Amino acid sequence: MIDGVEEIPYHTNRNDYYLCDNLTIAVYRYSETKNMKVAIYLGEPIHLFILSGFLGSGKSTLLKELAENEKATGKKVAVIMNELGEYSVDSEIIGSDMTILELLDGCICCTMKDELEMQLLELYRNEQPDVIFIEATGVAHPVDILDACLSPVLAPYMVVKPLITVVDSKRWVHRAELSPPVQKLLEEQVKYADHVLLNKADTVSPQEIDFLQQTIKEINPTAQQSITTYAKTEITDMEHARKIGDLKDHESLHVVHHLRIQSMTHTFQSEVDRSDFEDWLEKTSSSLFRLKGFLRFTGEKETFLIQLAYGKPFMLPLPINLPMNIVIIGEDLDKEQITEELSELETKEGSQYAPINNL
Numbered sequence: 104m105i106d107g108v109e110e111i112p113y114h115t116n117r118n119d120y121y122l123c124d125n126l127t128i129a130v131y132r133y134s135e136t137k138n139m140k141v142a143i144y145l146g147e148p149i150h151l152f153i154l155s156g157f158l159g160s161g162k163s164t165l166l167k168e169l170a171e172n173e174k175a176t177g178k179k180v181a182v183i184m185n186e187l188g189e190y191s192v193d194s195e196i197i198g199s200d201m202t203i204l205e206l207l208d209g210c211i212c213c214t215m216k217d218e219l220e221m222q223l224l225e226l227y228r229n230e231q232p233d234v235i236f237i238e239a240t241g242v243a244h245p246v247d248i249l250d251a252c253l254s255p256v257l258a259p260y261m262v263v264k265p266l267i268t269v270v271d272s273k274r275w276v277h278r279a280e281l282s283p284p285v286q287k288l289l290e291e292q293v294k295y296a297d298h299v300l301l302n303k304a305d306t307v308s309p310q311e312i313d314f315l316q317q318t319i320k321e322i323n324p325t326a327q328q329s330i331t332t333y334a335k336t337e338i339t340d341m342e343h344a345r346k347i348g349d350l351k352d353h354e355s356l357h358v359v360h361h362l363r364i365q366s367m368t369h370t371f372q373s374e375v376d377r378s379d380f381e382d383w384l385e386k387t388s389s390s391l392f393r394l395k396g397f398l399r400f401t402g403e404k405e406t407f408l409i410q411l412a413y414g415k416p417f418m419l420p421l422p423i424n425l426p427m428n429i430v431i432i433g434e435d436l437d438k439e440q441i442t443e444e445l446s447e448l449e450t451k452e453g454s455q456y457a458p459i460n461n462l
């Protein structure tokens with residue numbers, strides 16, 4: 104018997120993933136006892152790059168460039184490509200010498216969230232890449248992509264790198280010709296980026312580049328900007344996100360620096376008083392885009408799945424024991440204060456079990 108792991112009160116015959124309201128829980132068979140166990144497979148943290156940008160802006164071109172740079176430094180690279188269509192032209196272009204997974208005919212930020220979580224989990228468990236690049240569809244919203252990538256099970260073992268938005272310079276200059284919803288999407292993709300690539304610089308004049316830089320700065324004053332042709336850039340140009348703590352030691356706080364959209368994962372060390380937590384949620388919810396994870400309340404035997412989206416909280420009791428990881432996504436999060444507030448909610452009873460290594 105492994106300490107701290109509870110048996111799941113149902114039986115399945117194989118290693119499996121258990122999908123629960125959008126969240127993926129890894130379920131492994133522990134062969135000595137023949138019982139199913141819930142656990143997290145712990146390996147090296149994986150660096151996750153999310154590439155957003157409107158259709159045809161140059162995301163695949165950038166992906167190919169960055170992936171090749173990373174491979175040249177000896178890193179193991181995996182790619183997840185999301186396309187709205189049923190066939191991915193881009194993955195053909197990227198080449199066959201790295202793991203490429205396709206999510207076709209839907210968008211990871213809405214209908215394909217579960218599939219994305221499954222693919223990330225599978226990559227994490229089976230391939231252990233150093234870096235994963237996710238190319239979103241041209242119409243995905245960066246907040247939703249980040250949300251889809253950060254399941255509470257995996258988030259502590261991922262280092263989310265700066266969110267990169269690729270802009271088609273010419274299209275941007277002429278964006279007033281687009282429909283208002285498309286214009287809004289382009290602006291949102293820029294607004295929430297950490298790094299904006301002004302790509303296709305060869306298609307505009309130097310004066311237009313100046314104008315472009317200025318308008319992008321007005322929408323997102325903190326994003327780093329690069330001017331590129333055929334997305335020629337280096338990953339080191341974008342290396343301005345750093346994790347806090349050492350994830351190999353299962354550091355509970357996972358923070359994405361310099362992101363306008365920030366995420367953090369808090370791991371509760373012990374159970375929490377339910378009404379204190381509900382008060383905290385009520386007080387804080389309006390400032391969060393998203394909160395999701397697992398929690399146990401003092402005096403209650405189930406683990407609760409906690410979800411907060413668009414200010415509305417949702418709690419579902421689960422008949423299994425899970426690590427108490429909560430993922431939080433928001434803008435300008437005061438992470439230290441949130442960590443402090445969440446730690447204060449702990450009642451010091453029913454401590455968090457240690458995740459298991461080497462399953």
Ligand SMILES: Nc1nc2c(ncn2[C@@H]2O[C@H](COP(=O)(O)OP(=O)(O)OP(=O)(O)O)[C@@H](O)[C@H]2O)c(=O)[nH]1
Pocket residue numbers: 156157158159160161162163164165193240241302303304305306331332333334
């Ligand atoms: N002239 C010019 N063409 C470019 C540049 N970068 C990319 N392209 C071309 O633009 C087209 C679209 O590039 P992709 O990299 O496929 O764009 P994407 O954003 O992945 O496209 P979707 O996946 O359809 O959204 C391709 O034909 C590229 O070769 C550039 O800097 N200048």
